[in-house]
Amino acid sequence: xxxxxxxxxxxxxxxxxxxxxxxxxxxxxxxxxxxxxxxxxxxxxxxxxxxxxxxxxxxxxxxxxxxxxxxxxxxxxxxxxxxxxxxxxxxxxxxxxxxxxxxxxxxxxxxxxxxxxxxxxxxxxxxxxxxxxxxxxxxxxxxxxxxxxxxxxxxxxxxxxxxxxxxxxxxxxxxxxxxxxxxxxxxxxxxxxxxxxxxxxxxxxxxxxxxxxxxxxxxxxxxxxxxxxxxxxxxxxxxxxxxxxxxxxxxxxxxxxxxxxxxxxxx
Amino acid sequence: xxxxxxxxxxxxxxxxxxxxxxxxxxxxxxxxxxxxxxxxxxxxxxxxxxxxxxxxxxxxxxxxxxxxxxxxxxxxxxxxxxxxxxxxxxxxxxxxxxxxxxxxxxxxxxxxxxxxxxxxxxxxxxxxxxxxxxxxxxxxxxxxxxxxxxxxxxxxxxxxxxxxxxxxxxxxxxxxxxxxxxxxxxxxxxxxxxxxxxxxxxxxxxxxxxxxxxxxxxxxxxxxxx
Numbered sequence: 330x331x332x333x334x335x336x337x338x339x340x341x342x343x344x345x346x347x348x349x350x351x352x353x354x355x356x357x358x359x360x361x362x363x364x365x366x367x368x369x370x371x372x373x374x375x376x377x378x379x380x381x382x383x384x385x386x387x388x389x390x391x392x393x394x395x396x397x398x399x400x401x402x403x404x405x406x407x408x409x410x411x412x413x414x415x416x417x418x419x420x421x422x423x424x425x426x427x428x429x430x431x432x433x434x435x436x437x438x439x440x441x442x443x444x445x446x447x448x449x450x451x452x453x454x455x456x457x458x459x460x461x462x463x464x465x466x467x468x469x470x471x472x473x474x475x476x477x478x479x480x481x482x483x484x485x486x487x488x489x490x491x492x493x494x495x496x497x498x499x500x501x502x503x504x505x506x507x508x509x510x511x512x513x514x515x516x517x518x519x520x521x522x523x524x525x526x527x528x529x530x531x532x533x534x535x536x537x538x539x540x541x542x543x544x545x546x547x548x549x550x551x552x553x554x555x556x557x558x559x560x561x562x563x564x565x566x567x568x569x570x571x572x573x574x575x576x577x578x579x580x581x582x583x584x585x586x587x588x589x590x591x592x593x594x595x596x
Numbered sequence: 597x598x599x600x601x602x603x604x605x606x607x608x609x610x611x612x613x614x615x616x617x618x619x620x621x622x623x624x625x626x627x628x629x630x631x632x633x634x635x636x637x638x639x640x641x642x643x644x645x646x647x648x649x650x651x652x653x654x655x656x657x658x659x660x661x662x663x664x665x666x667x668x669x670x671x672x673x674x675x676x677x678x679x680x681x682x683x684x685x686x687x688x689x690x691x692x693x694x695x696x697x698x699x700x701x702x703x704x705x706x707x708x709x710x711x712x713x714x715x716x717x718x719x720x721x722x723x724x725x726x727x728x729x730x731x732x733x734x735x736x737x738x739x740x741x742x743x744x745x746x747x748x749x750x751x752x753x754x755x756x757x758x759x760x761x762x763x764x765x766x767x768x769x770x771x772x773x774x775x776x777x778x779x780x781x782x783x784x785x786x787x788x789x790x791x792x793x794x795x796x797x798x799x800x801x802x803x804x805x806x807x808x809x810x811x812x813x814x815x816x817x818x819x820x821x822x
Binding site: 396397398400418419420421422424426428429430431432433434435436437441445446448449450451476484491 | 599602603605606607609610613614617618673676677678679681682683684685686687688689690821
């Protein structure tokens with residue numbers, strides 16, 4: 330098992346070691362329901378993929394498989410070349426996940442939650458790390474407040490601090506903006522913007538097209554368990570992309586399109 | 597301290613701290629123990645049956661029924677904000693999670709077991725005999741085996757539609773050795789028989805606890821992983 334997250338020197342050495350995330354042929358079935366149907370995701374260091382799609386498209390299942398929380402029916406996921414399987418938990422040091430739920434203990438304080446997860450990840454500098462992370466998400470004054478007494482927005486920010494506490498290489502975000510007020514969204518956006526530091530790889534599932542386009546380097550639209558379209562985010566405008574998104578979701582654009590070779594997206 | 601032990605200690609600390617703040621499980625188990633002893637006391641016709649003759653079996657059944665109230669809710673609070681999924685997504689080995697949660701449950705149940713013994717001594721006019729330490733050891737070994745099985749099957753039942761209702765159906769058949777040797781040792785010690793007479797019972801309780809902990813450590817990952 331690894332002793333802890335990779336440090337700066339290790340990160341530098343890994344930079345040219347291939348993709349951070351490599352998922353091939355992912356399929357997930359729930360009985361007769363096909364939630365994810367043969368998706369490939371390959372992302373290098375510093376790439377930020379936003380996955381859009383309607384409810385029931387299989388986005389959360391995809392994200393859960395990328396994080397090792399859900400076993401694919403078929404296909405494989407590798408993070409930094411390590412296959413995510415049940416035999417070894419060392420790769421979990423490299424992944425930080427923010428879900429619909431915060432994974433927080435409501436009876437513990439904000440500081441106690443971070444200390445608990447820090448110990449699970451084998452972190453040794455928690456006395457310095459935890460106050461800094463709480464400060465960054467604007468919760469320094471709430472360090473000793475029990476999570477049950479925090480607002481939804483505060484819990485979401487604390488959950489983000491928890492997900493990033495161990496400096497993961499791969500960050501997985503599932504609808505991080507859901508239910509947040511504008512000020513909480515602004516704090517979250519600032520923290521997510523900082524994730525685009527060229528070192529971290531991010532996959533974010535969201536319905537918020539504006540935030541997704543603003544942060545992402547690559548975009549995918551998932552429909553009925555498959556990527557209906559993937560492409561670069563830099564050339565897309567929100568208005569044009571919103572129309573295109575609805576066309577893809579409603580099936581007016583063929584699912585075979587992908588990136589440069591696919592249907593043209595209004596910029 | 598190794599990472600493994602740090603992880604076990606972190607989960608144990610977290611579980612006990614949450615229980616200290618909520619007192620949810622220990623209060624339910626303690627209240628059940630006291631009320632059961634009162635009802636058992638009324639249910640015995642002392643003109644026909646000496647309470648001391650049936651006390652050992654009733655003590656162990658009270659521990660089992662009361663313990664299920666607490667052990668069955670092992671994963672209840674974990675599910676409130678998806679926290680258990682967060683725990684499973686950490687690099688903590690699953691057997692470390694199992695051991696920590698078993699130790700937390702053992703701590704709670706052992707306190708309740710001692711309470712049960714005290715309450716029965718009060719209502720059934722029992723005396724500890726000359727080997728109270730051996731009696732306390734028998735309760736510890738039996739409780740450990742019980743919570744190891746209970747923790748494993750609480751994980752199984754928490755993922756089903758039947759939930760806690762399923763737990764006794766899964767666990768009770770496996771508790772027969774614990775009840776036989778636990779009640780046997782307790783009856784002899786309360787009757788002030790020599791400790792050598794219960795050495796075999798203690799060995800069987802120890803073996804039961806060892807097998808339950810080992811089996812739980814191996815099987816837990818298959819229960820909690822998708």
